[in-house]
Amino acid sequence: MSDFFDSLSRRGHDKRLEKVSGTVRFDISDGERTDSRLARIDHGDITVSAGDAPADCVVTVERAVFDAIVEGRANAMTALLRGSLAVDGDPELFVLTQRLFAEPADPAAATSAAGGRGSS
Amino acid sequence: MTEALVRILDGNTFVVSDARGDIEASATDPTGLFSFDTRFLSRWVLTVDGQRLTALSTDDLQYFESQFFLVPSTGTVYVDSKLSVIRRRQVGDGFREDLTVLNHDASAVDAVIRIDAGADFADLFEVKDALKKKGTYGATVDDGRLVLTYDRDTFSRTTTISSTEPPEIDEHGLYFPVRIAPHGSWSTQLQVVSAMFGLHGRELRPREPAGERRREMLGDLERWLAEAPRLACDWDSLSATYRRSLVDLAALRFAPAIAGGRTLPAAGLPWFMTMFGRDSIFTSLQTLPFTPELAATTLRVLGDWQGTRVDDFRDEDPGRILHEMRYGELTAFQERPHSPYYGNADATPLYVVLLDEYERWTGDAELVREFEQEARAALQWIDSYADLQGNGYIAYQRRNEQTGLENQCWKDSWDSISYSDGRLPGFPRATCELQGYAYDAKMRGARLARRVWDDPGCAEELERQAADLKRRFNRDFWIEDGQYYALALDADGAKVDTLSSNIGHLLWSGIVDDDKAPAVVGHLLGPRLFSGWGIRTLAEGEARYNPIGYHVGTVWPFDSSFIAWGLRRYGYKAEAARVAAGILDAAEFFDGRLPEAFGGYERELTRYPVQYPTACSPQAWSTGAPLLFLRTMLGLEPIGDHLIVDPALPAGIGRIELLDIPGRWGRIDAFGRGLVDVDLGPQLRPQLGDRAPGKGS
Numbered sequence: 001m002s003d004f005f006d007s008l009s010r011r012g013h014d015k016r017l018e019k020v021s022g023t024v025r026f027d028i029s030d031g032e033r034t035d036s037r038l039a040r041i042d043h044g045d046i047t048v049s050a051g052d053a054p055a056d057c058v059v060t061v062e063r064a065v066f067d068a069i070v071e072g073r074a075n076a077m078t079a080l081l082r083g084s085l086a087v088d089g090d091p092e093l094f095v096l097t098q099r100l101f102a103e104p105a106d107p108a109a110a111t112s113a114a115g116g117r118g119s120s
Numbered sequence: 121m122t123e124a125l126v127r128i129l130d131g132n133t134f135v136v137s138d139a140r141g142d143i144e145a146s147a148t149d150p151t152g153l154f155s156f157d158t159r160f161l162s163r164w165v166l167t168v169d170g171q172r173l174t175a176l177s178t179d180d181l182q183y184f185e186s187q188f189f190l191v192p193s194t195g196t197v198y199v200d201s202k203l204s205v206i207r208r209r210q211v212g213d214g215f216r217e218d219l220t221v222l223n224h225d226a227s228a229v230d231a232v233i234r235i236d237a238g239a240d241f242a243d244l245f246e247v248k249d250a251l252k253k254k255g256t257y258g259a260t261v262d263d264g265r266l267v268l269t270y271d272r273d274t275f276s277r278t279t280t281i282s283s284t285e286p287p288e289i290d291e292h293g294l295y296f297p298v299r300i301a302p303h304g305s306w307s308t309q310l311q312v313v314s315a316m317f318g319l320h321g322r323e324l325r326p327r328e329p330a331g332e333r334r335r336e337m338l339g340d341l342e343r344w345l346a347e348a349p350r351l352a353c354d355w356d357s358l359s360a361t362y363r364r365s366l367v368d369l370a371a372l373r374f375a376p377a378i379a380g381g382r383t384l385p386a387a388g389l390p391w392f393m394t395m396f397g398r399d400s401i402f403t404s405l406q407t408l409p410f411t412p413e414l415a416a417t418t419l420r421v422l423g424d425w426q427g428t429r430v431d432d433f434r435d436e437d438p439g440r441i442l443h444e445m446r447y448g449e450l451t452a453f454q455e456r457p458h459s460p461y462y463g464n465a466d467a468t469p470l471y472v473v474l475l476d477e478y479e480r481w482t483g484d485a486e487l488v489r490e491f492e493q494e495a496r497a498a499l500q501w502i503d504s505y506a507d508l509q510g511n512g513y514i515a516y517q518r519r520n521e522q523t524g525l526e527n528q529c530w531k532d533s534w535d536s537i538s539y540s541d542g543r544l545p546g547f548p549r550a551t552c553e554l555q556g557y558a559y560d561a562k563m564r565g566a567r568l569a570r571r572v573w574d575d576p577g578c579a580e581e582l583e584r585q586a587a588d589l590k591r592r593f594n595r596d597f598w599i600e601d602g603q604y605y606a607l608a609l610d611a612d613g614a615k616v617d618t619l620s621s622n623i624g625h626l627l628w629s630g631i632v633d634d635d636k637a638p639a640v641v642g643h644l645l646g647p648r649l650f651s652g653w654g655i656r657t658l659a660e661g662e663a664r665y666n667p668i669g670y671h672v673g674t675v676w677p678f679d680s681s682f683i684a685w686g687l688r689r690y691g692y693k694a695e696a697a698r699v700a701a702g703i704l705d706a707a708e709f710f711d712g713r714l715p716e717a718f719g720g721y722e723r724e725l726t727r728y729p730v731q732y733p734t735a736c737s738p739q740a741w742s743t744g745a746p747l748l749f750l751r752t753m754l755g756l757e758p759i760g761d762h763l764i765v766d767p768a769l770p771a772g773i774g775r776i777e778l779l780d781i782p783g784r785w786g787r788i789d790a791f792g793r794g795l796v797d798v799d800l801g802p803q804l805r806p807q808l809g810d811r812a813p814g815k816g817s
Binding site for chain 2: 015016018019060061072075077078080081082083084085086092095096098099101102
């Protein structure tokens with residue numbers, strides 16, 4: 001989990017979030033303990049801090065589910081529908097938050113992959 | 121049961137009952153109370169002293185409200201009942217039902233009024249495909265309410281039924297032993313509330329404050345109608361169709377959880393009361409001159425949900441615009457990929473087309489700037505992930521082999537893409553209209569890059585790509601012998617040589633070389649494709665042609681409406697008017713509510729349009745079709761800060777006026793006059809499509 005937030009910090013700026021300014025807090029529970037991280041997005045600039053400061057959107061989720069989501073093994077929307085993740089506050093921000101879970105794509109890689117598929 | 125079904129709806133909550141107001145759903149039957157793709161009531165049956173009721177009349181008061189007048193069944197043809205019953209039902213968060221029992225006798229009556237209630241909590245996909253449930257059911261009495269529950273792991277859905285008059289309750293329903301005074305009445309208000317519970321028992325959806333809801337909905341509908349342009353014309357059925365379309369659009373508006381109360385068009389009742397990329401975009405394009413806010417929400421929500429990763433289960437790629445979102449159990453447990461599912465090849469270029477068209481009408485450059493990254497990612501998708509064959513064309517091939525869609529174009533049934541002799545091509549498939557959309561997206565993206573994003577280099581590059589695509593397309597898809605464009609290129613890059621309505625979309629996109637347009641128009645209005653009502657999806661004479669085949673011979677009003685727009689784009693005004701007249705004539709037979717599709721039979725043969733058996737109705741892009749036909753008949757085109765009006769009315773129509781058209785100019789009126797003398801009786805107007813095409817003013 002901390003790997004994810006570390007890499008988010010390192011990402012620094014994400015073009016796909018340039019229209020977003022807001023805060024998303026992740027309350028990640030592990031039995032009794034809850035670990036809170038605040039992601040602040042300012043026109044695509046991302047900073048992460050620990051703590052349970054108020055946020056525009058709060059995502060509450062168990063650690064195992066959260067780990068699965070950030071590793072791409074699970075999906076935030078189905079977790080929400082299934083009742084294993086909760087969202088409070090701005091739901092549009094929750095949708096955009098899913099962009100945090102996917103590294104920015106490399107279009108050049110896609111082009112060569114697509115070309116490769118076609119020419120094989 | 122062939123009895124008429126009564127439907128009321130509000131966004132993605134809807135109730136389908138019989139004419140008595142009763143619901144007795146079987147596993148595969150789409151009756152019940154549905155919300156967020158789940159059936160929250162599958163049984164709702166009213167009895168008086170154990171007797172079922174008979175409907176005297178049923179009134180659809182509003183799209184969200186209906187009323188049933190009933191008497192206890194007597195078993196004879198005579199109705200001489202001492203009691204009568206009025207049910208008035210309004211859909212909201214679930215529904216509310218005002219139940220009134222009237223005693224017409226001079227003496228008091230004792231009776232037991234009973235409502236049987238049950239819920240199978242079926243996912244709409246299960247209703248469609250008759251699948252089995254995996255969770256457990258419960259029914260409990262809690263504080264004078266009946267609570268029906270369904271649980272599977274942490275997934276929890278409930279239906280709560282309460283009454284203002286205290287009921288007796290058992291697990292199969294509510295009942296009221298009542299005494300009604302001579303010439304008196306008894307009434308109660310039943311409330312059915314559907315709920316989806318998430319983590320720690322929290323409601324998944326924000327709940328609307330109860331109380332003033334009906335007034336709000338009525339006020340909202342009146343506002344909606346008042347804000348749309350007014351139509352004045354000497355074509356009575358067009359006026360009726362126009363009003364019906366506006367009301368149905370209001371009903372089909374759907375507020376996705378993320379849109380802050382703003383709405384976009386859901387696709388259609390009963391199966392598609394959800395967000396669809398393609399349908400929402402096409403409907404938004406049709407309705408831009410009338411209700412531009414639908415387009416704004418569509419752009420915002422589809423942009424927010426744009427794909428970000430490569431996910432084979434969802435057929436998701438970075439930049440791809442979603443196909444379909446679902447909220448039911450099968451989606452929640454990933455037994456279906458609709459969270460959302462991205463498997464379509466057209467919504468992504470069409471997203472850029474809509475963004476440009478929206479700006480041209482509204483002047484809202486702010487939104488175009490806000491979604492610049494999404495539009496660029498969409499354009500990027502066309503050249504990268506969509507180019508499956510590495511030949512510079514958009515093609516599709518599902519990666520989810522179990523539950524993904526085989527055909528990812530608007531004709532998405534399994535047999536829609538075939539060679540002339542009936543064989544089905546392999547994958548990937550590059551259907552022709554996709555290349556048109558890509559061309560248009562590049563041209564329009566270039567305009568936005570130059571005007572709004574301040575990136576002339578990008579604009580030039582996009583225009584260069586578009587010109588190259590057009591040149592290649594006219595070489596690679598053109599069938600010289602037949603003088604039309606191939607339906608698709610197959611996996612080997614060879615032509616799928618079928619004549620289809622898809623060539624009409626090419627006119628709309630502008631990818632057709634000018635010297636090829638006359639032949640294309642000739643086919644579209646020729647005997648193989650034009651039925652007299654509209655343009656067949658597949659031409660008569662093709663091996664798979666079937667006048668009641670879903671995408672292989674029926675006429676789709678939405679399809680014809682975009683083809684008419686394409687005809688106008690290439691200067692074929694009279695032909696566009698002729699197509700408009702055919703479909704709008706057909707609308708008259710459907711009381712102004714066009715179904716998604718109707719039979720492709722020759723008009724001369726049937727004299728009325730034959731409805732396709734399981735067509736969805738109302739359906740958003742059929743509802744939007746009359747609006748787009750109005751635009752094409754009046755020749756409305758935004759140029760700079762002006763709205764150009766260049767009318768060409770069908771033969772037999774003297775006058776069409778559209779007043780207070782909203783846009784970047786404020787409000788503008790458009791007047792169309794026909795050339796012919798018009799002498800219309802009040803009822804017996806000759807059907808327009810029977811006449812020769814005429815020219816407008």
